[in-house]
Amino acid sequence: MRALAILILALVAVAALHLLVPLDSFLGLQRRDPALARLLLSELRLPRTLLAAGYGAVLGITGAALQATFANPLASPDITGSSSGAALGAVLGGYWFGVTSPLALAGFGAAGAALTLLLLLLLAGRRADAATLLLAGLAIALAAGAGTSLLLALAPSPFAFYDAFDWLMGSFTDRSLPQAAAALIPATIACVLLARRSVPLDMLSLGEDIAASAGVRPRRLSVEVVAFSAIALGACVSVCGAIGFIGLIAPFVARRLSAGHPGRALMPAAAIGAILLLAADLLVRMAPAGRTIPVGVVTTALGTPLFIWIVMTMRRTAMS
Amino acid sequence: MTSLLITDGVQIEGRLKPTDLRCKEGELIAVIGPNGSGKTSLLRALAGIELDRGLVLVDGEDIAQAPSPRRMKLLSYLPATRSLVWPISSHDVIALGLPSPDDRRIDDLIQLLELERIATRPVNSLSTGERTRVLIARSLAAQPKVLLLDEPLANLDPYWVLRTLELMREAAKAGSAVIASLHDLSQLTSFDRVILVDDGRIAADGTAGQLLQSDKLAAAFRVERHNERWRISLPADPLSSR
Numbered sequence: 309m310r311a312l313a314i315l316i317l318a319l320v321a322v323a324a325l326h327l328l329v330p331l332d333s334f335l336g337l338q339r340r341d342p343a344l345a346r347l348l349l350s351e352l353r354l355p356r357t358l359l360a361a362g363y364g365a366v367l368g369i370t371g372a373a374l375q376a377t378f379a380n381p382l383a384s385p386d387i388t389g390s391s392s393g394a395a396l397g398a399v400l401g402g403y404w405f406g407v408t409s410p411l412a413l414a415g416f417g418a419a420g421a422a423l424t425l426l427l428l429l430l431l432a433g434r435r436a437d438a439a440t441l442l443l444a445g446l447a448i449a450l451a452a453g454a455g456t457s458l459l460l461a462l463a464p465s466p467f468a469f470y471d472a473f474d475w476l477m478g479s480f481t482d483r484s485l486p487q488a489a490a491a492l493i494p495a496t497i498a499c500v501l502l503a504r505r506s507v508p509l510d511m512l513s514l515g516e517d518i519a520a521s522a523g524v525r526p527r528r529l530s531v532e533v534v535a536f537s538a539i540a541l542g543a544c545v546s547v548c549g550a551i552g553f554i555g556l557i558a559p560f561v562a563r564r565l566s567a568g569h570p571g572r573a574l575m576p577a578a579a580i581g582a583i584l585l586l587a588a589d590l591l592v593r594m595a596p597a598g599r600t601i602p603v604g605v606v607t608t609a610l611g612t613p614l615f616i617w618i619v620m621t622m623r624r625t626a627m628s
Numbered sequence: 629m630t631s632l633l634i635t636d637g638v639q640i641e642g643r644l645k646p647t648d649l650r651c652k653e654g655e656l657i658a659v660i661g662p663n664g665s666g667k668t669s670l671l672r673a674l675a676g677i678e679l680d681r682g683l684v685l686v687d688g689e690d691i692a693q694a695p696s697p698r699r700m701k702l703l704s705y706l707p708a709t710r711s712l713v714w715p716i717s718s719h720d721v722i723a724l725g726l727p728s729p730d731d732r733r734i735d736d737l738i739q740l741l742e743l744e745r746i747a748t749r750p751v752n753s754l755s756t757g758e759r760t761r762v763l764i765a766r767s768l769a770a771q772p773k774v775l776l777l778d779e780p781l782a783n784l785d786p787y788w789v790l791r792t793l794e795l796m797r798e799a800a801k802a803g804s805a806v807i808a809s810l811h812d813l814s815q816l817t818s819f820d821r822v823i824l825v826d827d828g829r830i831a832a833d834g835t836a837g838q839l840l841q842s843d844k845l846a847a848a849f850r851v852e853r854h855n856e857r858w859r860i861s862l863p864a865d866p867l868s869s870r
Contacts, residue, residue, distance in 0.1 A: 379713045508696070513714045514724060514766070521675040521705035521776070523696030568715040568750060 311565045315579040319361070322586045327357045329590060355488040356480045360589045360603075361582040362492040363480075363544045364554055366499060368581020369574050370537040371555030372562060373502050374425075376509040376570035377533045378434065380441050381563075381618060384555035385421075385541050388441075389448030391552070393424025394538075394545035395476050396452045396459070401546075403463040403472075410490030410547060418494070418542025424448050425534040434530050435516065438622060476549035478604025480589055483547060491547035498540035502574065505533060509571030551604045553611020554581050554588075560618065632805045633774050635674065638682030643669040645829040646682065651805040653773070656796055658816055658836075659809040661825035662849055667809040668708060670825055671776045674807065675705040686774050697727035704767040708778040708809075710759040715750035718743055718762045725769030737765040740795070756783045764792060768799060775799055777808040781815065793818050813858070816840065824848060 327349065328334060338345040371384040378388075385391045397420020401407040407416060432444040456476075460468045508529055511519040516526040562577035563570065588606045595601060631650040639646045644666050651657060661667045672678045676691045676699075684691045686702040694702055704725065712721070722734050738747050741761045746754055751762055760783050767775060780796070781789050793815065800806045800820075808819075816822055816836040824832040824839060826848040832839055839845050846852045852861045 511696075511724060513716060514712065514721065514763075515707060515709070517672065517675075517677050517707040517709075518705060518763075518766075520677040521699075521703065523676075523694065523699035563715075567717065567720060569720065570714055 312576060312579065315565075315576060315583070319579050319583050319586075322583050322590070323357055323361055326360060326586045326590050327353050329593065351485065355483050355485045356589070357586070358488050358492060359480050359483055359544075359548055360586045362488075362495060363548055363551065364558070364582035364585025365578040366495050366540045366544050366581070367551065367555040367585065368558030368562065368577035368579070369499050369502055370540055371581070372559035372570065372574045372577035373505065373509065373533045374537055374555075375559050376512060376573075377530045378432075378436065378441060379513070380436070380438055381560065381622070382438055382556070382615075383441060383445075384553075384559070385537070386449070386550065386552045386555060388428050388445045389424045389452055390421040390428075390538065390541055391545055391550035391555075392449040392452035392456070394418070394421035394542040395550050396420045396456045397423070397542060398546035399456050399459050399463075399472060399476070402475075403459060403465060403468050410487045411494075413546040414490050414494055414543035416542070417544075417546030418539045420452070421542040421545070422535060422538035424452060425538055429530065429534065434526070476545075477602040478549040478551040478607075479600070479602045480548055481600055487547050491543045494543040495540040498536040498543075499578065502533065502536045502540070503578075505529065506571040506574045509533075509574070510569050511571075513570050549602075549604065551585065552608045553615065554584050554607055556618075557611055557614055558584060560614070632687055633674070633807075634685040636683045636685075638673045638684060639680050640669050640673055640678055641680045643828055644673055645827075647673070647830060649674075649823075649830070651774070651807065653803045653805055654800050655805050655821055656800045656819050657805070657807045657821045657823060658819040659807060659823045659825060660811075660813065660816070660839075660845075661809075661831075665825045665848070666828040667825050668778055669828065670823075670830075671705070671778050671807065671809060674774070675703060675776045677705065700725065700727045700770045700772065702772055703774040703776060704770060704772045706763055706767045706775075706777040706780055708782070710756055710763060710783065712751045712759060715752050717748050718751055718754070718758075718765075719747045721751050721762050722765045722769055725766035727770055733769060737769060740768075741765045757785060757788065760784060761788065764795070768795065771799075771802065771804070773804055775804050775806045775808075777806070779811065780808050781810060781812065789815070813840075 334345060337348060367385060374383045374388060375381055394417040398413050398417040401413050401416030407413050427448055428444055432440045460472050508524045511522055511524050520526055558581035559573055559577040561580050562573035565576045566572035589603045591606055592601050592603050632653040633651040635647060635649045637646040659667050659670060674684055676684055689702060691699060691702055719734060722737050738744055743761060746758055751759055764780060780792055784792060796806045819836055822836050822839045823830055824845055831848055832842055832844040846861060850861050851858045
């Protein structure tokens with residue numbers, strides 16, 4: 309409980325920092341034209357802060373829930389291929405069906421994520437060993453990536469590739485408040501529903517048979533987790549693109565705070581995910597370069613070493 | 629005396645034929661049968677884990693309708709596989725067997741199964757025998773009316789085999805029905821009643837003495853009693869491949 313309180317305080321602090329930095333330009337504007345300064349906050353900076361915090365929380369909680377469901381500490385949104393699936397769905401909706409409403413795009417993204425997760429359940433099964441899950445996830449992610457490229461290459465619009473690069477590389481630049489709402493309203497509902505599954509997910513940590521004997525329905529629970537995760541991820545990916553590794557790191561850290569319980573780690577994972585993504589985006593914004601770096605690049609750069617470390621420790625425990 | 633556990637036509641497609649069973653409170657029951665005969669399927673059906681058709685009533689309550697916390701008071705199940713993936717402490721695994729938090733009960737169980745030294749260690753770092761004891765403690769935690777234990781004596785050293793038999797007897801004395809599958813026929817005499825499962829159905833049901841004498845046991849296991857010891861039955865046809 310104390311850990312969660314500290315996390316929430318840290319989250320508020322990072323969010324405030326994210327909203328106000330760079331401070332000098334904001335304060336300068338505040339002196340010259342307070343109305344414009346408020347507009348800058350609400351129209352430009354607020355959607356970005358909300359999206360970074362919300363998407364980070366989605367990655368953390370869906371990562372934790374998927375890991376609990378697949379009984380595997382590597383089953384994160386990116387590694388299961390669901391982020392790639394969501395991107396494929398959004399591209400299909402945006403460039404082939406001419407969908408422009410953010411909410412409808414979010415629906416396409418959710419459908420794409422749901423399809424990839426169901427395909428993973430079909431290919432690897434619910435309790436697959438780490439290697440099977442990784443390989444099946446990799447295959448799905450590659451196929452979804454190739455599908456996305458193909459759809460973009462053949463898209464009616466000749467600018468699709470250029471356009472989508474900005475859209476899907478994982479970035480929060482120039483997103484509007486309605487776009488943020490389209491991503492975050494369905495995502496919040498799905499995340500609340502996920503968080504309510506934390507007790508049965510902890511029971512599932514003892515294995516499907518013990519959980520089922522205690523009244524949990526493992527098959528229904530995994531379908532629910534997959535559906536809610538797909539909705540939350542699909543909505544966020546359709547607005548900001550795929551962002552890697554937060555969904556792996558946040559649950560990993562959260563389980564240190566939940567004494568190893570995968571279900572109890574859901575809420576801490578959401579808070580940690582939000583803090584991490586806000587901090588990564590803050591880093592991007594403070595970078596001196598004239599051109600903006602997509603935030604997905606930063607999270608991947610920071611996440612890869614941790615991923616390798618987890619795989620190494622898993623290999624060691626498997627061998628002992 | 630009324631039956632604590634009643635099943636009506638429980639069935640798992642391809643593995644367990646429609647089975648009716650009645651168990652009284654205080655009964656300590658062994659389930660035996662050759663590999664793949666359906667012992668685990670029977671226990672899983674009784675625990676409501678897998679049930680294609682039929683009804684399981686514990687103390688008059690349909691377990692399929694019982695919500696999760698209630699169900700933990702009705703029955704508990706110890707699976708034959710003791711693998712645990714997550715680094716949860718032994719203490720917390722026992723806590724997950726309780727419908728509501730109760731630290732005193734957990735401490736009692738830790739003492740009962742002598743888990744003091746491993747109580748705070750993550751279960752995925754324990755030996756199989758230690759994990760078995762932790763999971764036995766978890767199944768006892770809620771003092772359920774029916775205890776379903778799949779191979780509770782496997783992976784245990786001689787002390788813990790005897791101690792587990794004692795704990796099962798104590799649970800039965802306290803009013804539970806205890807049903808455990810076994811491989812070691814030498815432990816049968818510790819049980820009040822023995823159920824022989826063969827080919828997905830109950831082939832015989834009686835006391836250990838009755839079962840040990842019966843042809844059905846010999847036929848199912850392809851072994852026979854000879855000079856107070858077990859030996860492999862000789863095939864009826866001397867020209868068969870054996």
